[in-house]
Amino acid sequence: MKVTAAVARAAGQDFTLETVELDDPRPDEIRVRVAAVGVCHTDLVAREGGMPFALPAVLGHEGAGVVESVGSAVTKVAPGDRVAITFRSCGQCARCQSGDPAYCYSMPMLNYIGMRPDGTKALAQDGQPVSSNFFGQSSFATYALAYERNVLKLPDDIPFELAAPLGCGIQTGAGGVILALAPAKGSSILILGGGAVGLSAVMGAAIAGCGTIIVVEPHAARRALAQELGATHAIDPAAGDVAAAVRAILATGVDYAFDTTGRQDILTATMACLAPKGVLGIVGIPAPGTPMPGDLGTVLTFGQTVRGIIEGDSDPDVFIPELIAHWRAGRLPLEKLVKTFPFAQINQAIAAQHHGDCVKVVLTLPEG
8 A cells, every 4th residue: 555654864964744655464464554653863873874774765664553454363452452562572482471571582673674574575666665664563654564562552541642652662661660660669770861761761760769869851841851850959960070970969979870971981971870789771772882880890899790682572462551550640650751743754753852842752744
């Protein structure tokens, strides 16, 4: 079928809205009419060539909408169901079987290579293939193909524009703290970056009961929002030595740190903020070749841990319903993060997010 998609044609160039052809669902595929889709930093990294995703491509991996049709082997959802779409996993490997689908052995093949595992692409234009299947969806389009492992039914009370970013950014931030770091009640945490993932981490830390929640963020409005969401302290990195500022709050250092930047200078400074047995969790995408942060002797002496976190260690079928329950209870006020733009304004929306005018951009698509 013909669909309208935001196509990435070259690194450094804006997305262009174009008509492309989407395959009919195969037996294991689900066609979703996309109602809303979040814009994540990972989409922009892929557009700029930071992932093995050939251009031209249709990106987008925080989709939400209505199931339009399903393949013959699909039983989890049916036409008419409201769904959120998240990352894809195989469901068969040891990681998936142990409840860790974010570390599925097939994660790169199923999410990052721009095609189905058999090498076919679900999108084409004028007979030429267009890279598809980004995170098992490519939802920067009016319709997307997804799979049972990366869709889940939504209750009727959550709007699509709030459900969409649960598929990646929100579960990465909140899950990165609640699930991956699992801080003890009353413990301290340092969160580097006050974007959507960082602020989701703030909310996760508040839900977990952290006693001291410190955020480092250059934008004043985001620092203020972080404190509104539960941060006890907010530091402007331009004001001076971040490690010294953190140590002025907690002389012994923080129990946990959570980095959303991937920047080597910030990661290095963060290691100087850790308490003995402190843990640094990294979700920010680093430049290729970025070394592990910290001095090995210091890490050894103080028993510190550095670990990567993908998708907040989330099992979406379990954790996204938990996030929706927190939203209902007022503990995860997504409305304070999300700003909607019409799908046709994708480039203006990205510019607004980049300039700090908003925290989390979600694109809304017209029905039909």
